[in-house]
Amino acid sequence: DSGVTQTPKHLITATGQRVTLRCSPRSGDLSVYWYQQSLDQGLQFLIQYYNGEERAKGNILERFSAQQFPDLHSELNLSSLELGDSALYFCASSVATGGTFRGSPTDTQYFGPGTRLTVL
Amino acid sequence: DQQVKQNSPSLSVQEGRISILNCDYTNSMFDYFLWYKKYPAEGPTFLISISSIKDKNEDGRFTVFLNKSAKHLSLHIVPSQPGDSAVYFCAATGFRADRGSTLGRLYFGRGTQLTVWP
Numbered sequence: 001d002s003g004v005t006q007t008p009k010h011l012i013t014a015t016g017q018r019v020t021l022r023c024s025p026r027s028g029d030l031s032v033y034w035y036q037q038s039l040d041q042g043l044q045f046l047i048q049y050y051n052g053e054e055r056a057k058g059n060i061l062e063r064f065s066a067q068q069f070p071d072l073h074s075e076l077n078l079s080s081l082e083l084g085d086s087a088l089y090f091c092a093s094s095v096a097t098g099g100t101f102r103g104s105p106t107d108t109q110y111f112g113p114g115t116r117l118t119v120l
Numbered sequence: 121d122q123q124v125k126q127n128s129p130s131l132s133v134q135e136g137r138i139s140i141l142n143c144d145y146t147n148s149m150f151d152y153f154l155w156y157k158k159y160p161a162e163g164p165t166f167l168i169s170i171s172s173i174k175d176k177n178e179d180g181r182f183t184v185f186l187n188k189s190a191k192h193l194s195l196h197i198v199p200s201q202p203g204d205s206a207v208y209f210c211a212a213t214g215f216r217a218d219r220g221s222t223l224g225r226l227y228f229g230r231g232t233q234l235t236v237w238p
Binding site: 002004006033035042043044045048056058090092108109110111112113114 | 122
């Protein structure tokens with residue numbers, strides 16, 4: 001158990017709909033990262049938040065958005081869903097912003113169990 | 121743009137033998153490398169890491185080797201056990217020229233399915 005929780009575990013919805021995925025980081029971790037794993041793309045970085053502020057953006061579509069709340073949990077909102085959005089969505093957390101990536105164990109990202117999204 | 125590559129999608133090894141998983145990267149700005157293990161229906165689990173200032177890091181049965189000149193790293197598991205059967209992901213990170221914009225994000229390979237048979 002990594003200490004990172006994600007809900008729901010499974011989500012089945014229709015095209016055009018909107019869903020919200022939730023992530024609670026490990027106690028004490030300030031950074032939250034979202035990743036998407038699809039069959040043909042592997043694990044792709046979407047977005048990072050640190051202590052409530054957006055820090056970095058990766059391959060995140062404009063239809064997707066995220067936020068991190070004062071209690072440090074994060075939500076990933078996916079709208080106007082398409083069939084191709086079906087994937088596993090992982091949340092990870094770490095203590096630091098990533099700016100001290102020099103081998104400190106506190107910078108390691110710990111992953112949640114993921115949310116499997118199926119768009120029909 | 122796959123900056124981290126794991127060219128072997130699968131590897132099969134007998135129990136007790138050595139498993140060697142390989143990973144190549146293209147971005148010379150990467151300076152920290154990690155291996156994650158993933159079981160079905162679970163998230164990736166951190167296994168071992170190495171900084172670019174080292175060429176080897178060992179943790180029990182797991183050793184990671186880094187060859188910066190070849191932009192290559194490998195994970196050795198000795199001895200391999202059936203419980204090691206999982207997908208192994210190589211990941212990399214580091215400062216980029218646009219420092220601060222993508223700090224901390226991990227670039228993942230597509231994974232190698234390791235099967236350890238008795």
